[in-house]
Amino acid sequence: MHEKLKQRVCEANLDLQRYGLVVFTWGNVSGIDRDAGIVAIKPSGVSYDELVPEQIVLLDLHGNVVEGELRPSSDTPTHLELYRSFAGIGGICHTHSPHATMWAQAQRDIPCLGTTHADHFYGAVPVTETMTAAEIGQDYEANTGVVIVRRFQGIDPMQMPAVLVANHGPFTWGKSPDESVKNAVVLEEVAKMAAGTLAIHPEQPPVSQALLDKHYLRKHGKNAYYGQA
Numbered sequence: 001m002h003e004k005l006k007q008r009v010c011e012a013n014l015d016l017q018r019y020g021l022v023v024f025t026w027g028n029v030s031g032i033d034r035d036a037g038i039v040a041i042k043p044s045g046v047s048y049d050e051l052v053p054e055q056i057v058l059l060d061l062h063g064n065v066v067e068g069e070l071r072p073s074s075d076t077p078t079h080l081e082l083y084r085s086f087a088g089i090g091g092i093c094h095t096h097s098p099h100a101t102m103w104a105q106a107q108r109d110i111p112c113l114g115t116t117h118a119d120h121f122y123g124a125v126p127v128t129e130t131m132t133a134a135e136i137g138q139d140y141e142a143n144t145g146v147v148i149v150r151r152f153q154g155i156d157p158m159q160m161p162a163v164l165v166a167n168h169g170p171f172t173w174g175k176s177p178d179e180s181v182k183n184a185v186v187l188e189e190v191a192k193m194a195a196g197t198l199a200i201h202p203e204q205p206p207v208s209q210a211l212l213d214k215h216y217l218r219k220h221g222k223n224a225y226y227g228q229a
């Protein structure tokens, strides 16, 4: 069932290693078939070298496993919360890529300091608030999704396909699993560039709104709807 979706999700997980975004199994990618209401996600703890499409786990949007022998990623509740809340996304990627994770640990938004950033993210990449002890204790992964959605009040996820979870790491998304991984690669690059730029010039201000609009809207169209011309 959903062999094509499992294949695409498996390939996107293997790309995490190909692009150098992960160490060990510190990352996972999922995809969704919205018509069927089925999410496909990497199994927990399985190394990328061994990963095959048959191991990809299928769930419904309530988190019930509908196919798969292995335990789904421990971040599954976060992925599910984002699919339920951000209607336009078709794939989600989570990593601990070092530079983006440094900004998440420092609990700082990544400012838009250049056109590379502006081409992909419409403004500063936001960091979430830290979770309360109750949120952590109750259900850490599900509440990670809740704090992401809370942070996106007033932010269009289709114009900002990335977030930094405070003290944890980045989540990115897109209209497909492979697009979510591409955004994770870009996020890691702009995180690295921003850290380096501010080390050279700590007072460097973000780009002007005119430059941000010029680059982001030119690439993504007037409505800046992610992934559509």
Ligand SMILES: O=C(CO)[C@@H](O)[C@@H](O)COP(=O)(O)O
Residues within 6 Å of the ligand: 025, 026, 027, 028, 042, 043, 044, 045, 046, 072, 073, 074, 075, 094
């Ligand atoms: O962030 C964490 C753990 O802190 C997880 O995302 C990472 O270890 C991947 O877990 P899974 O193997 O997907 O269950």
